[in-house]
Amino acid sequence: MQKGRGRTSRIRRRKLCRSADSRGVNESYKSEFIELKKWLKDRKFEDTTLIPAYFPGTGRGLMSKTSLQEGQMIISLPESCLLTTDTVIRSFLGPYLKKWKPPPSPVLALCTFLISEKHAGNRSLWKPYLDILPQSYTCPVCLEPEVVDLLPEPLRAKAKEQRAHVQDFFASSRSFFSSLQPLFVEAVDGIFSYDAFLWAWCTVNTRAVYMRPRRQDCLSAEPDTQALAPYLDLLNHSPHVQVKAAFNEKTGCYEIRTASGCRKHEQVFICYGPHDDRQLLLEYGFISRHNPHACVPISGEMLVKYLPPTDKQMHKKMSILKDHGFAENLTFGWDGPSWRLLTALKLLCMEAEEFTCWKKILLGEVISDTNEKTSLDTAQKICCSFIEETMVVLQKVSDMKERKVSLIDQLSLVEALWTEELRILKASAEVLSLQTP
Ligand SMILES: C[S@@+](CC[C@H](N)C(=O)[O-])C[C@H]1O[C@@H](n2cnc3c(N)ncnc32)[C@H](O)[C@@H]1O
Numbered sequence: 236m237q238k239g240r241g242r243t244s245r246i247r248r249r250k251l252c253r254s255a256d257s258r259g260v261n262e263s264y265k266s267e268f269i270e271l272k273k274w275l276k277d278r279k280f281e282d283t284t285l286i287p288a289y290f291p292g293t294g295r296g297l298m299s300k301t302s303l304q305e306g307q308m309i310i311s312l313p314e315s316c317l318l319t320t321d322t323v324i325r326s327f328l329g330p331y332l333k334k335w336k337p338p339p340s341p342v343l344a345l346c347t348f349l350i351s352e353k354h355a356g357n358r359s360l361w362k363p364y365l366d367i368l369p370q371s372y373t374c375p376v377c378l379e380p381e382v383v384d385l386l387p388e389p390l391r392a393k394a395k396e397q398r399a400h401v402q403d404f405f406a407s408s409r410s411f412f413s414s415l416q417p418l419f420v421e422a423v424d425g426i427f428s429y430d431a432f433l434w435a436w437c438t439v440n441t442r443a444v445y446m447r448p449r450r451q452d453c454l455s456a457e458p459d460t461q462a463l464a465p466y467l468d469l470l471n472h473s474p475h476v477q478v479k480a481a482f483n484e485k486t487g488c489y490e491i492r493t494a495s496g497c498r499k500h501e502q503v504f505i506c507y508g509p510h511d512d513r514q515l516l517l518e519y520g521f522i523s524r525h526n527p528h529a530c531v532p533i534s535g536e537m538l539v540k541y542l543p544p545t546d547k548q549m550h551k552k553m554s555i556l557k558d559h560g561f562a563e564n565l566t567f568g569w570d571g572p573s574w575r576l577l578t579a580l581k582l583l584c585m586e587a588e589e590f591t592c593w594k595k596i597l598l599g600e601v602i603s604d605t606n607e608k609t610s611l612d613t614a615q616k617i618c619c620s621f622i623e624e625t626m627v628v629l630q631k632v633s634d635m636k637e638r639k640v641s642l643i644d645q646l647s648l649v650e651a652l653w654t655e656e657l658r659i660l661k662a663s664a665e666v667l668s669l670q671t672p
Pocket of ligand 1: 292293294295296369441442468469470471472473519520521522523
């Protein structure tokens with residue numbers, strides 16, 4: 236067996252990276268966590284399973300005090316600790332939300348509450364929770380435009396869309412914020428600034444848990460499915476674990492059970508979903524190393540660049556791919572090019588006399604040795620070209636890190652994404668080199 240390619244070595248590698256990332260430093264003695272624990276206790280939550288800790292690979296998270304068995308409850312947080320739109324409507328903001336037309340969205344209600352409570356400082360009942368929230372975030376909307384420009388497409392376009400969305404959302408919420416002036420001594424423009432709004436939006440976006448949709452008469456019809464869950468939201472993501480998480484109507488608690496088990500003093504993870512790294516960066520502002528869902532996508536249009544420009548049937552072939560949904564979700568992964576990518580390439584590499592066989596290709600049949608070889612060669616060519624392009628960007632990021640020290644954290648995040656993609660492409664190239672005769 237080739238070194239490092241088999242299942243056993245993959246598992247061993249995963250275990251190694253798990254133990255290196257999982258050694259945490261207990262942080263429960265810190266005043267902010269002592270205050271948070273008191274606050275949670277007042278709301279009928281006492282935790283005997285987890286402690287806050289700092290982990291070298293993932294940052295702040297939660298560590299198990301004892302070993303956790305498969306199926307065991309990790310956390311059961313009472314409703315009284317959750318911050319939902321109910322909390323907001325019951326608060327001093329309620330009458331203003333009810334009055335405002337058109338009705339504000341559930342996300343706006345949550346953001347408004349977070350901003351006003353943060354502004355209230357020591358007077359806020361939510362202070363112990365607010366004090367453990369990050370001061371800033373690394374979602375693309377928070378990145379400097381020159382850093383966003385270093386992201387791969389189509390993530391770059393999505394990052395720009397995210398920024399435009401948050402800016403529009405803020406602009407369209409300003410008149411609602413102005414209506415809250417009677418509640419504050421200071422000018423609302425200063426309280427509900429763009430920076431404060433961005434912080435609140437990122438807090439909700441990166442930390443909220445999913446709740447069964449509710450409908451509040453005074454809010455817009457957009458899905459009301461998000462709740463902030465203090466303490467529980469210290470759980471970091473791992474693509475390797477499975478959990479069951481939901482609000483239990485019978486117990487009135489938000490419950491998470493592990494389906495994976497966890498050793499004593501290891502970091503307890505939950506899974507935010509089967510996201511690839513670009514999705515994790517877009518939605519949560521981080522990437523996960525050794526992510527089995529990570530891949531490097533290539534668009535159908537881009538494939539054409541690597542095929543003979545003289546092919547008169549190329550236009551027709553592209554139409555077939557588009558009509559049959561084979562022009563998207565084409566990827567290079569840890570195990571080589573995806574079946575969809577190879578199928579698309581086989582179709583694009585058909586000789587003129589093979590054209591009638593296009594259906595067979597889409598059904599996964601081999602139409603000729605030449606077609607198999609040409610498509611694999613083309614996949615190899617594309618993969619090598621992607622590797623070169625990735626190395627060029629990595630050099631650019633590295634140069635920029637030296638010139639723009641103030642952007643080092645943002646640039647390191649982008650660098651981590653490209654480095655992971657380079658690893659995937661190299662793994663794909665290796666698989667392809669074994670497949671090409
Ligand atoms: C729900 S919070 C988890 C707790 C968070 N680490 C904290 O200190 O508050 C989600 C955020 O944690 C970070 N995070 C979660 N899982 C991570 C991981 N595997 N590696 C690095 N950062 C992670 C990301 O910044 C993400 O937006």
